[in-house]
Amino acid sequence: MKKAIKNSTYLIIFLFIISCSKEVKNTKETEISISNEISIENDTKIDSLISLMTIEEKIGMLHGNSMFTTGGVERLGIPELKMADGPLGIREEISRNSWANAGWDNDFATYYPAAGAVAATWNPELSYTFGNSVGQEARARDKDMILSPAINIIRTPLGGRTYEYFTEDPFLNKKLAVPFIVGIQDNDVMACVKHFAVNNQETNRGTVDVQVDERTLREIYLPAYKAAVTEANAYSLMGAYNKFRGNYLCENDYMLNKILRDEWGFKGIVVSDWAAVHTTVKSLESGLDIEMGTPKPFNEFFLADKLIAAAKAGEISEKEINKHVKRILRVLFQVKAIDGKDRIEGSIATETHYKDAYDIAAESIVLLKNDKNQLPLKLEGVKAIAVIGNNATKKNALGGFGAGVKTKREVTPLEGLKNRLPEGIQINYAEGYQEKYAPKKEVKFGDVTQERMGTVDILDAKIVEEAINAAKNSDIVIVFAGSNRDYETEASDRASLALPFGQEELIEKVLEVNPNTIVVMIAGAPFDIGNIKEKSSALVWSWFNGSEGGNALADVILGNVNPSGKLPWTMPKQLSDSPAHATNSFPGDETVEYKEGILVGYRWFDTKNIEPLYPFGYGLSYTNFEFSDLKTNKESYTDNEIIEVTFNIKNTGDFDGKEVAQLYVSNPESSVEKAAQELKGFKKIFVKSGDSEKVTILLNAKDLAYYNEAKKDWTLEKGAYILKIGKSSREIIKEISINIKF
Numbered sequence: 001m002k003k004a005i006k007n008s009t010y011l012i013i014f015l016f017i018i019s020c021s022k023e024v025k026n027t028k029e030t031e032i033s034i035s036n037e038i039s040i041e042n043d044t045k046i047d048s049l050i051s052l053m054t055i056e057e058k059i060g061m062l063h064g065n066s067m068f069t070t071g072g073v074e075r076l077g078i079p080e081l082k083m084a085d086g087p088l089g090i091r092e093e094i095s096r097n098s099w100a101n102a103g104w105d106n107d108f109a110t111y112y113p114a115a116g117a118v119a120a121t122w123n124p125e126l127s128y129t130f131g132n133s134v135g136q137e138a139r140a141r142d143k144d145m146i147l148s149p150a151i152n153i154i155r156t157p158l159g160g161r162t163y164e165y166f167t168e169d170p171f172l173n174k175k176l177a178v179p180f181i182v183g184i185q186d187n188d189v190m191a192c193v194k195h196f197a198v199n200n201q202e203t204n205r206g207t208v209d210v211q212v213d214e215r216t217l218r219e220i221y222l223p224a225y226k227a228a229v230t231e232a233n234a235y236s237l238m239g240a241y242n243k244f245r246g247n248y249l250c251e252n253d254y255m256l257n258k259i260l261r262d263e264w265g266f267k268g269i270v271v272s273d274w275a276a277v278h279t280t281v282k283s284l285e286s287g288l289d290i291e292m293g294t295p296k297p298f299n300e301f302f303l304a305d306k307l308i309a310a311a312k313a314g315e316i317s318e319k320e321i322n323k324h325v326k327r328i329l330r331v332l333f334q335v336k337a338i339d340g341k342d343r344i345e346g347s348i349a350t351e352t353h354y355k356d357a358y359d360i361a362a363e364s365i366v367l368l369k370n371d372k373n374q375l376p377l378k379l380e381g382v383k384a385i386a387v388i389g390n391n392a393t394k395k396n397a398l399g400g401f402g403a404g405v406k407t408k409r410e411v412t413p414l415e416g417l418k419n420r421l422p423e424g425i426q427i428n429y430a431e432g433y434q435e436k437y438a439p440k441k442e443v444k445f446g447d448v449t450q451e452r453m454g455t456v457d458i459l460d461a462k463i464v465e466e467a468i469n470a471a472k473n474s475d476i477v478i479v480f481a482g483s484n485r486d487y488e489t490e491a492s493d494r495a496s497l498a499l500p501f502g503q504e505e506l507i508e509k510v511l512e513v514n515p516n517t518i519v520v521m522i523a524g525a526p527f528d529i530g531n532i533k534e535k536s537s538a539l540v541w542s543w544f545n546g547s548e549g550g551n552a553l554a555d556v557i558l559g560n561v562n563p564s565g566k567l568p569w570t571m572p573k574q575l576s577d578s579p580a581h582a583t584n585s586f587p588g589d590e591t592v593e594y595k596e597g598i599l600v601g602y603r604w605f606d607t608k609n610i611e612p613l614y615p616f617g618y619g620l621s622y623t624n625f626e627f628s629d630l631k632t633n634k635e636s637y638t639d640n641e642i643i644e645v646t647f648n649i650k651n652t653g654d655f656d657g658k659e660v661a662q663l664y665v666s667n668p669e670s671s672v673e674k675a676a677q678e679l680k681g682f683k684k685i686f687v688k689s690g691d692s693e694k695v696t697i698l699l700n701a702k703d704l705a706y707y708n709e710a711k712k713d714w715t716l717e718k719g720a721y722i723l724k725i726g727k728s729s730r731e732i733i734k735e736i737s738i739n740i741k742f
């Protein structure tokens with residue numbers, strides 16, 4: 001009950017702050033710190049526990065003693081620290097000593113929409129819902145830590161983990177990460193925010209050395225981590241696999257000690273990614289607290305026997321070791337793993353959690369094109385609907401290494417339609433294309449040649465014929481195409497933006513025999529759908545969308561839900577238009593230099609005037625929204641002031657619906673390089689058909705600053721700034737100018 005009150009208080013406050021008001025933000029921060037700040041009230045107890053521990057017992061807490069636990073000290077009442085993967089839900093139980101599943105029959109969980117879907121909702125409240133819901137599931141499985149959220153910036157559309165991450169934009173990223181973490185941690189479980197940081201490709205992820213300038217690091221790659229620490233009070237972070245400026249990220253003094261702890265005041269623990277540790281004393285002294293890894297005798301880890309030997313040889317002080325043990329004990333107390341009175345027990349795979357998954361999925365679906373108003377489907381006189389495509393029945397809960405979930409419920413698109421369509425309508429299902437893989441192939445990126453997953457892209461004539469017949473014999477056709485979680489996966493980036501398995505050809509053939517065709521893409525990352533966009537008049541984008549994904553999709557297709565998702569990244573017309581590829585700086589070899597600098601995602605497209613296939617922030621609705629009366633409360637502001645931006649949104653169509661109003665800012669007079677515009681605020685708002693709502697977005701003048709490398713600080717320049725309100729980064733409706741003066 002206490003928790004419920006705390007959560008709802010948070011939510012009420014949260015509804016206010018989506019637009020980042022200083023005043024309200026302070027209220028939110030106070031609220032978060034009341035609930036989440038790591039307490040030092042047990043420090044005396046912790047110090048006395050440490051004084052009773054042997055060096056072996058202490059070091060036992062600093063490394064994995066099984067695949068997903070670290071050692072406890074039973075005689076002192078210190079339990080193991082129990083972790084679970086969790087980006088799409090709590091992962092099935094893994095054996096203690098290998099990656100094999102533990103064979104439990106009670107580890108079924110809710111499969112939640114992937115982070116890309118959460119980001120497409122542009123709804124921080126739903127991000128909290130996800131965190132809170134999955135936090136409860138973690139507790140029901142008796143876990144202390146969830147290895148989630150994953151908040152790396154999407155630098156290339158080819159990234160194998162794009163679906164696991166939120167977005168290409170640092171502002172949207174942090175606005176979603178903070179409530180997600182708070183939601184998890186409201187349940188006496190630690191979020192482990194990963195992968196800290198600049199881990200933006202899978203290619204050579206275990207070795208590649210990322211070179212990125214300081215301003216770009218601060219403006220693009222770090223803001224969400226900073227907010228995770230300073231606003232959400234994250235209890236733990238996961239160090240990434242790769243190197244940054246010559247040092248592995250799990251032994252990177254600059255990132256782990258200087259930035260994370262000294263600058264941001266992080267009090268939690270840093271856990272390594274699995275087998276991402278390379279040294280003993282250096283790792284610990286550089287700020288790593290726990291080494292986790294892949295199967296080998298756990299005492300052979302760098303922070304196991306080798307550390308005991310180093311301590312005994314005087315190569316590292318016991319004081320240093322105590323520091324890390326103390327941090328771990330603090331967070332164990334914080335989540336009530338020790339002294340666990342009133343610890344939340346949690347619940348798993350409940351109807352409430354499935355509903356949470358549904359709510360996220362329903363707001364994540366993006367309507368890309370609806371030129372002839374084919375959607376929502378008009379069922380009058382319709383006798384048969386053809387459902388075509390392997391993705392109509394493909395399940396996506398499992399797969400993708402750490403991001404798999406064992407679930408009893410995954411409603412596929414075909415099942416969703418069967419659940420929602422009136423009984424009299426016949427469904428003609430045909431597979432159309434098949435998911436088939438070929439031996440790996442060599443792909444050239446600039447000067448680098450690498451191996452990539454191969455696919456069979458030639459269609460099977462008989463299966464195509466079945467699809468064509470189904471299309472001919474139906475009034476409406478819905479093709480479910482895209483990719484899946486075998487094709488998009490951790491540890492490998494994609495070879496290209498091309499749709500695999502011959503799908504494009506299939507869609508063309510279907511459109512030829514029945515133009516009343518709706519194409520639904522199910523994928524986690526951008527694909528080249530230029531041709532499909534041109535040929536079809538109705539195009540929908542869905543995601544790896546959780547246990548209720550099929551029902552949510554059917555509800556959008558049938559108009560029970562008015563789509564309100566917006567793309568959280570830019571869909572390029574061609575790969576070479578994307579910044580990392582245009583600058584020939586992906587994937588590098590031993591080193592990758594982020595040559596595009598601050599111009600990541602739409603910042604590049606807008607600054608260089610390159611037209612994307614679909615822009616960042618894009619998504620249609622079944623209704624129309626008109627924006628008017630854009631105003632600011634003043635014309636000039638000093639650096640400590642809040643800019644209050646107000647405007648009206650009128651729903652002029654026939655459907656009730658939600659719009660995401662986006663606030664971009666330009667600073668054309670700047671003395672330094674700036675992106676053409678940057679997202680600095682947004683608000684998702686429900687407006688009934690025919691009604692108007694007044695929208696207020698509050699912007700802290702300080703947030704208009706850029707990172708000044710020479711000063712090692714943020715600099716707010718005086719002069720004119722243009723505030724733009726729009727429906728996407730490329731559909732700006734109104735602009736207004738303000739001045740910064742001091």
Ligand code: BGC
Binds near residue numbers: 085147402
């Ligand atoms: C991934 C992490 C994951 C860990 C444990 C690593 O390969 O990078 O995201 O949490 O494995 O499964």
